[in-house]
Amino acid sequence: MDPLSHLLSLYPVRTALDVRCRFGAPWVLDHEGAPHGVAPYHLIVRGEAQTDGQTLQTGDIIVFPHGHAHRLHIGDPAQASPTHSAPGLLRFEGNDGDGPQTDILCGEFRFDADGGGGLLAALPDVLVVRTAGRPDAQSLRHLLRMLHEEAETPRGGSEAIIRQLASALFALLIRTWLEQALTVPGLFGVLAERRLQAAINGMLTAPEKPWTLEDLADASHMSRATFARLFKQAANATPADVLTQLRMARAARLLDAGQPAGAVGEAVGYQSEAAFNRAFKRQYGVGPGAYRRRAPE
Structure with a gap:
């Protein structure tokens, strides 16, 4: 398993796609803050939208990983015509x-x-x-088009198709983000740094191994210093901290x-x-x- 697939398997993410919007300018879409662990996203399948000073165009995806309240609009929000809803395979807002x-x-x-x-x-806070x-987003672009087609003109099996297509959205989104972003933080920063690939792959595939700094440096063909x-610059954390995170994530999946x-x-x-119990409780708040x-859940 490649490192990104392995990492994503340790942190399950469920995808819900439940609203289809069609707005004529001027329009405004306000989204209240979401609870911790819920990240609203919007797929711009046709036209444009503005938010916080940036313009989103056809094919763009914006995600609010930490659930912050936000507004999408075109034109003066004060002049926007009222929205109305209708039930359907996906709830319609227009x-x-x-x-x-x-x-x-x-x-x-x-x-x-x-x-x-x-x-x-x-x-x-915001991922675009x-x-x-x-060319690096071709697969993601095809996925957006298929989701739009199934939502726009439902046919037999559309509900199941949308559910299955949406389940692939997060992985494709993260892969494309890693390929496009100039810098990425945390665990993703380690994945994005090619010189650290051997070390992170070792941690992911063999978390039970008693990894030392020297072992990880040797795997990466570098001195320990x-x-x-380089690891601290990429992850903003030490190798030991990241190893513990990955071990606890793997432990949670085994407990599940x-x-x-x-x-x-x-x-x-x-x-x-006893040592495992203490480490797990520090990470998850319970033994x-x-x-x-x-x-x-």
């Missing part, structure tokens, strides 16, 4: 504006609990990906599968169950036993 039209698909990425760190912490005219400096805490601790490199017994 208005009676007679200016240029904008079509938007809206939904949410829902992150499972990750102890306040990991994947969600590595995402910026452009797909128009970009150079490796430690019903494995006992003692076996899980050994599987992620802890010889002492592994309580985490495994929690009600399914």
Whole structure:
């Protein structure tokens, strides 16, 4: 498994796509703040939208990973015509504006609990990906077009098709973002730094191994000092901190599968169950036993 796929498998993300918008200018779409772990997103499938001083065009995707309240609009929001809703495969939101039209698909990425760190912490407040005219975004552009077609003209199986297509959206979005962004933070910063690929891949594939700084530096063909400096610059965290994050994320997935805490601790490199319990509780706020017994979300 490649490093990005492995990382995404440790941090499950569920995708909901539930609103189809068609607005004629002038229009405004206000979105209230979302709870922690819920990231609203908007797919601009036709036309333009503006938000916080930047213009979004056909094929652009904007995500608010930390759920911040936001506004999308075209024209003077004070002059926007009222919106109206209608039920359907996706709830429809529209208005009676007679200016240029904008079509938007809206939904949410829902992150499972990750102890306040990991994947969600590595995402910026606002994430924008452009797909128009970009060869590196061809797969994502095709996905947007298929989602739009199924939502616009539902046929037999459209609900299942939209659900399956939407499930691939987050992975394609993150891959394209990594390819387009000049700098990326946290865990993604390590993935984006090619010189650290061997080290992060080792942590992901063998979290039970007693990795030392020297081991990771050797895998990356660097001195310990150079490796430690480059890793801290990329991740804004030490290799030991990232290794612990990945171990705890792997432990959470094994606990989700019903494995006992003692076996899980050994599987992620802890010889002492007590030490594993302490590390897990620091990350997730509860011990592994309580985490495994929690009600399914």
